[in-house]
Amino acid sequence: MQNLPVYMDYHATTPVDARVLDAMMPFFSEHFGNAASLQHRFGWIAKESVDIARKKIADAINAQPKEIIFTSGATESNNCAVKGAAEANRSKGNHIITTQIEHSCVMESCRRLERNGFSVTYLPVDAFGNVSVDKLANAITDKTILVSVMTANNEIGTIQPVSTIGKMCAARGILFHTDATQAVGRLPIDVETMNIHLLSFSSHKMYGPKGIGALYIRSKNPRVAVTAQIDGAGHEYGMRSGTLNVAGIAGFGKAVQIAMEEMDVENERIFRLRNRLQEQLLKIGGATVNGNCAERLPNNLSVTFNGVNADQLMTEMNDVAVSAGSACTSEETGDIQYSRVLHAIGLDENAGKSTIRFGLGRFTTEEEVDYAANRIQSVVVQRREQTEVVYNEHQI
Numbered sequence: 516m517q518n519l520p521v522y523m524d525y526h527a528t529t530p531v532d533a534r535v536l537d538a539m540m541p542f543f544s545e546h547f548g549n550a551a552s553l554q555h556r557f558g559w560i561a562k563e564s565v566d567i568a569r570k571k572i573a574d575a576i577n578a579q580p581k582e583i584i585f586t587s588g589a590t591e592s593n594n595c596a597v598k599g600a601a602e603a604n605r606s607k608g609n610h611i612i613t614t615q616i617e618h619s620c621v622m623e624s625c626r627r628l629e630r631n632g633f634s635v636t637y638l639p640v641d642a643f644g645n646v647s648v649d650k651l652a653n654a655i656t657d658k659t660i661l662v663s664v665m666t667a668n669n670e671i672g673t674i675q676p677v678s679t680i681g682k683m684c685a686a687r688g689i690l691f692h693t694d695a696t697q698a699v700g701r702l703p704i705d706v707e708t709m710n711i712h713l714l715s716f717s718s719h720k721m722y723g724p725k726g727i728g729a730l731y732i733r734s735k736n737p738r739v740a741v742t743a744q745i746d747g748a749g750h751e752y753g754m755r756s757g758t759l760n761v762a763g764i765a766g767f768g769k770a771v772q773i774a775m776e777e778m779d780v781e782n783e784r785i786f787r788l789r790n791r792l793q794e795q796l797l798k799i800g801g802a803t804v805n806g807n808c809a810e811r812l813p814n815n816l817s818v819t820f821n822g823v824n825a826d827q828l829m830t831e832m833n834d835v836a837v838s839a840g841s842a843c844t845s846e847e848t849g850d851i852q853y854s855r856v857l858h859a860i861g862l863d864e865n866a867g868k869s870t871i872r873f874g875l876g877r878f879t880t881e882e883e884v885d886y887a888a889n890r891i892q893s894v895v896v897q898r899r900e901q902t903e904v905v906y907n908e909h910q911i
């Protein structure tokens with residue numbers, strides 16, 4: 516039997532690939548220099564490794580190295596993109612358009628902008644999680660300065676029509692930001708052909724270390740103005756001060772390189788495993804798949820098991836690490852007690868609380884898929900039987 520628990524939460528984070536760890540190790544010890552210390556060899560070596568990583572990361576999305584800003588992760592990248600672009604373009608207007616299913620770091624950045632005098636449109640999505648390009652176009656006013664729509668959703672895997680949105684924004688002279696954290700390394704991304712102005716992503720979602728991410732800021736056609744959110748000694752072209760995380764950056768670069776080299780083969784394998792899991796789970800009955808089955812991340816599977824509480828299911832199935840639709844929203848002030856993404860695609864509270872997200876990845880095996888499917892089946896059937904008993908007792 517494989518190692519337990521089985522990890523199926525690759526949307527939350529991924530393990531560091533052994534090859535990535537190898538690439539990082541020297542920068543903790545012998546090559547410990549500060550990449551900004553350009554008076555000596557220690558600094559040069561650090562700077563060189565940062566340059567190499569920056570080039571690999573830029574290449575992966577068809578950008579220029581100088582258009583890549585290193586951050587602490589996608590949360591910071593999204594904050595910098597949304598708040599920084601809003602601040603820098605305030606004189607042109609104060610309206611921003613985003614969606615109801617963005618990651619909370621985009622959502623909360625927008626909420627803060629609202630408190631500071633901006634107005635934000637949160638576009639609804641359809642039952643598959645897709646934003647309507649027509650609705651987006653209709654929401655544009657002469658005050659609109661920024662559109663922020665994620666490339667692929669972290670809960671239901673739905674892929675948005677990013678190219679179409681990018682083209683429309685470019686034609687209207689509006690900045691287009693996309694949170695591509697779940698997409699880079701899994702889907703081909705090209706900031707040129709997709710007309711992207713700002714793009715956020717993170718190392719730890721693609722087998723790199725935590726605490727390092729990137730923000731792409733377009734430098735020409737047009738040159739995008741963003742106000743720095745972290746001031747200091749002027750690192751990263753003045754966009755993000757602070758001593759660079761050299762080991763993290765070296766690891767991120769290696770992780771991106773591996774993802775680019777292996778994406779096609781890896782996606783095919785994971786896609787097949789995901790479909791195998793989906794098939795087995797649907798056989799349980801009373802189960803539905805969420806998201807857009809055609810335009811969906813190959814590693815994503817969100818399933819609603821009717822009449823079964825997801826938190827209970829996860830407690831009883833603690834040898835399979837998955838995530839419930841109720842996660843991440845507990846601090847929210849609104850009255851929605853379950854995932855606002857599931858709410859946005861039309862699931863009611865019961866369905867939302869009966870939803871499990873599976874995220875497959877590089878180290879998922881067929882054996883693990885079958886194990887997870889069997890475990891879920893037995894727990895779901897058991898839970899339903901118990902609910903039935905309670906229900907019948909109430910009847911008496």
Ligand SMILES: *Cc1c(COP(=O)(O)O)cnc(C)c1O
Nearest residue numbers: 588589590618669694696697717
């Ligand atoms: C994980 C994730 C983030 C946050 O990334 P961090 O690097 O953990 O800050 C943002 N957006 C999406 C879509 C994510 O999946």
